[in-house]
Amino acid sequence: MKRFSLFIVLLLAFVASVAQVKMKFELQNIPKSKDSIPEYFLAGSFNNWKPNDADFKFLKGADGNYVIEKQFPAGRYEYKITRGNWTKVESGAKGNTVGNRSVKLQNDTVVKVMVLNWADEFKKQLPNHTASVNVKLLDSVFPVSQLGTTRRVWIYLPPSYAQSKKKYPVIYMHDGQNLFDEFTGGYGEWGIDEILDKISAEGGKEFIVVGIDHGGSERLKEYNPYDSQYGKGKGKLYVDFLVNNLKPFIDKNYHTIKDANNTSIVGSSMGGLISMYALATYPKVFGKAGIFSPAFWLAKPIEEDLKNALPNLNNNKIYFVAGTLEGKAMIRDINAVYQILNPTGNNKNIILIEKADGEHKEWFWNREFTDFYKFISK
Template identity: 70%
Template sequence: MKWIYFFLILANSFLRANAQVKVKFEMQNIPPSKDSVAEYFLAGNFNNWKPNDAAFQFSKVNGDYLLEKQLPVDIYEYKITRGSWDKVEAGSKGNALANRSLNLKRDTIVKITVANWADQFKKEPLKHTESVNVHILDTAFLIPQLAAKRRIWIYLPPSYISSTKKYPVLYMHDGQNLFDQLTSGYGEWGVDELLDSLIAKGQKEYIVIGIDHGGSERLKEYNPYDSEYGKGKGKAYVDFLVETLKPYVDKKYRTKKDSENTAIAGSSMGGLISMYAIATYPKVFGKAGVFSPAFWLGKTIEADIKNKLKNLNESKVYLVAGDLEGKAMVSDMKNVFQILNPTGTNKNIKMVEKADGKHSEWFWHREFVDFYKFISN
């Protein structure tokens, strides 16, 4: 009887952890817009922040706009858009707003009032904010594996011009958001300013390569597996890094080519593809920064890591996520950490969970410092 009782408790806990509840979003007092036909969407950590996701589009019912979904019990962040981030909700004076938050525990009705829309205001033009150490390697670098072209950024350490030494290299995704406020969609990481400061204080110098994402193709290019967003192109993207971009960088710049001196990092989908890259090519990438990883869109990564675990003995992996990004985000990260470091004694595999962490550039900017120190030692 005891084992039956234990089983029932375990089953009940599992059901509670995976419970789906109903949530109904009701939009009220919608401000006017320039659109000839009004369309409203929910974008959040439940749909990888896609601003025009048809599965999260409001429907007009008797003059009101409603959206009903079944979602797991969890903590969610979201915003209202009119189909793009240029048309995201804003404050009454056009000011940017923090993400809305929903701690979903039971069937819930959420009433939403939008103050205004970002595109209704004339904005002060943003200015370039990249430091003098950042350059454009190429505005349209060919990616033969994807039949596409991308802008490639490069951060050269302060001593690069005046020295003859070689440097380790960090490859990062979402290049638009790394160095320059003008090109970033949601704010920049400020990697260049962070590095300038850390290096001035005696930290190791790295070259950083930033690869622009492909806009609407990002959810496929940063996913090595097929998903609800389409056929995954992540394997081809990582092959590009290994077969095309890295050889080019190693030839043109003074780099340390070995895996111990080659790192890769990114956030969200960039975290997923960084984990895949180091698991697939551990002899190329010896270190990885996995920020707020979207493992939920690529659960096969767990099986891949298990199958390739013996090849990751010398690898350094830094995983970080915040509690305010949702329980699934943190639990998925913990699952991967457990696979990588089952005894918890491997100092080369580190996991950081921050209570205030959100799915945002400010969070990744802050956590980048400890990641950089981790790969520099």
């Protein structure tokens, strides 16, 4: 009888954990737009921020109001309203960019949304250039033969580089648009150059940083070594480019320390996923990795690949970081990978940092980068 009661308790707990919450969004006081027949969409963390997802299109009711009704697992979600693409996303009253909306679902919820204006109703005001003088454009069309394309590549050279003959460790980073310059960063920037300039001024260890732009609409495939619902994965080819094309070029033309212990690879979201794959596949090329908010949910086969790679990762340093506000799936998946790599928790070369206020945004990765720098500098 006791066993049966325990079974019932566990069953009820499981049902509660996957319980669906009814969610109704209702648009109010919709501002005018240029569209002759306007269409409105919900884009958020529940549909990978797809701005024209037909399953999340608002429907016009008999009363003239636009609504969406969905069911979601209880949790916290972020979202925005669009008219079908990101150039037509909601904005502030004067066209200013607004942050993501947020809702925490515990019970059936009606969310009334007031859009103030649309971004395309205003002449877009470009942000300022914020890159420091130590950031250079290495090449705007660096050949990526493996993918049959070219890519813009940036390089940050330490303040002492021009006056010194010494060699420097190198950090390779993805999503180059978002690393150094607000002008090119569509969602903000990491501010890597400002962080390292400050560290250098304080006498800290200096690094060269190589930033590789992502491939726009190809990003979800180029940063994934596995096939997914977004198409055939091209991540293996991209990593081959890093190892056999880009790194040899950097080592030949700049004062670098070439060995794995002085070569790191870093990225966030999809960039975190491909960084983990790169280190696991080429542990004698990339000795250290910064895995920020990785999109492991889109690449479950990596767990099996890491189990197979584990015997070769004894000397590598891996820094995982994620925020609680990024959702339960993020925390679950990053912990699953961490447990594979460091099951006892005794390996001080592999650490996991969880921050209660962490979000899937550049400001969070900017803040956490300094601690990662300290980790790889030891």
